[in-house]
Amino acid sequence: MRFVALLCLLLLGAPALAADKSTQQVFDKEIERKAVQAVVWGLPVVNYDLMRQEMLAKTPGKVGQVIYWGRPLDWRNQTLTPNPDALYFMVFFTTKDGPVVLDLPPAEDKASFNGNIVTAWQLPLEDAGLLGIDKGKGGKFVVLPPGYKEKLPDGFIPLQSEIYGGYMLFRSNLASHGDADVRASIDYGKKLKIYPLSASGNPPETVFSDVKDVLFDSTIKWDASFFENLNRVVQEEPWIVRDRVMIDQLKSLGIEKGKPFEPDQQMKSLLSKGMKDAQLLLEAKYDAGFPPFFSEKSRWTFPTYPDLIQAGGRGFDEENAYPVDHRGVAYSYAYIGLKRLGAGQFYSISIRDKDGREFDGRATYRLNVPPDVPVQQYWSVTAYDRQTHALIKNVSRASRSSQIPELAKNSDGSIDLFFGPKAPKGKEANWVPTDPKRKFELMFRAYGPTKEFFEKKWVLADVVRVDK
Structure with missing residues (x-):
């Protein structure tokens, strides 16, 4: 009888146990x-x-100070899709104790910058610099905390933030990668200042830390x-x-x-x-790709989704639009927000060659850059690790750009760039190395793109694999 009773209890309890397990799974x-x-x-x-x-954790830098990379970026900078053809200065700030001033220098004869100021949510507050809202005049940009109502002194440019935290990316432009031009770019970048608005009458000295040798991994x-x-x-x-x-x-x-x-x-x-x-x-x-840019079949695409570009420029304050899903994709492979994408810079991404195949680090590819690229400043092409979206580790360089005087040109003025594990014979100056164990992706940057660029009067060709 005891066995029968126990069996009955187990049988009666089984549905409840099953239900509990099912509920927990839900x-x-x-x-x-x-x-x-x-x-x-x-x-x-x-x-x-x-x-x-x-x-x-890894640098002497603190919030309210400046860290910078004292040479063109190499693979030790493991941020998402950075630009190795400008010198990077980065400032993190918080307005919890009051407004913060970002005092940015005017352009000089051979020195200028492109800058972007964003919130912690990477919402663009303003683009600054030669191609920013100040048109190279510089200025005292003041990030205001939520709800700030006080009147600013004359000459300050208010940037109202919804939150306290944020950062600025200040790219000090390079005339070339030569030592003298790098030194001049560093000296110019060190003219930027950050200080509390409350100390604007007698600003404290801005602290700079060179982090070029730090393995800075924010992937x-x-x-x-x-x-x-x-x-x-x-x-x-x-x-x-x-x-x-x-x-x-x-x-x-x-x-x-x-x-x-x-x-x-x-x-x-x-x-x-x-x-x-x-x-x-x-x-x-991301693998599905973004809309093509240069033509309907181009493998070069917009840098992200058009609705996200529009929403970011409008402060994500549209009544019937909030592209959170597209924003998530964008910040899985990149950082920073641009208020006016295309006014100062434009980027285009390629994750496949002309035949639609992913870029293989074991193969060799050629990109023909036609002559007379319609830009006011410079153009560049950078290779990134396809999985991490950071610079390819342990390679000698990450990009080639119009700032490189030794680039070999074709008779028609175009330039052939090569991507692969080894440089084609005689093409070392035009070569970007890849890791044969990794896939990669490419980004084309146009700084100061002109009207002709967006009218597609100049078209960048698709990348061709040359060792089929």
Whole structure:
């Protein structure tokens, strides 16, 4: 009888046990889905925090100071798709204690900069420099904290932010990669200043730290640590009205303003699964490509989605548009926000050759750059690691540009660039090395593009594989 009774209890309990297990699976799947959404939504601010934390952990730099790379960028700079043909100065700031002044120098006879000032969400506040709103005059740009109402002194340019944190990317332009021109570009960049508005009458000296020899790795970490970065910014920054829908979603993941983020092992496992799904999703969308730029069949595309370009330029303040998914894709492979893409610079991406095949680091490719590129400043082509979207590790250089006087030209004035593990014979000056163990991608940059560039009167050819 005892055996029969026990059997009956087990049988009666089985449906309840099955239901509990099924219910738990539903809850777990919901957590994973919300984790995916949090990743896509939070990528811009985590991208920012990864760079900020790398500065704080590996360099002498601090918030409110300037770090810079005292030579053209090489593979030690593992940020997302950086430009190795300008000298980078980077400033992280916070307005929690009041407005912050970014005092930027005017262009000189042989010196200028291109700069972008953004919030922690990488929302563009303003483009500055020779091709920015100041048209090379420089100026005292003042980032204002949320709700700031006081009148600024004359001569200051207000930039109203929705949150406290942000940063500026200041690219000091190079005449060439020669030592003298690099030194001149550094000296010019060191004319920028950052200080509190409250100290504008007697600004303290700006601190600069050269980080050119630091392995500065802010590539996206596709694991549960992502949520630690996200939580840090959630704790630091006020909620933006349009993002309040995420409050409860993040709360279900253990991220809640004013409370510690302490996920248990089960939650960490679910967050890791969600992170991997988000990675697969974003990579698939990136692999699908952006709209072609030079022609309907061109393998050179816009740098991102047109609706995201429009939304960023309008401060994400459109009544019927908020392209969060497209924004997530963009900040999985790049950083910084441009207020007026095309006014000062324009980028184009290629992830496939003329025949539609991915770029293979074992193969050799040729890109013909036609003569008379319609730009006011310079053009460049950079190779990046296809998986990390950073500069290819352990190679001698990452790009070729019109700033390189030794580039060999064809009889018609065009230039053939080569990408591959070894330089074709006699083409060393026009060659960009690749890693034979890795896939790669290319970015074409046009600084100061003219009207003819956007009218497609000049067309960049697709890249051709030459060792088929």
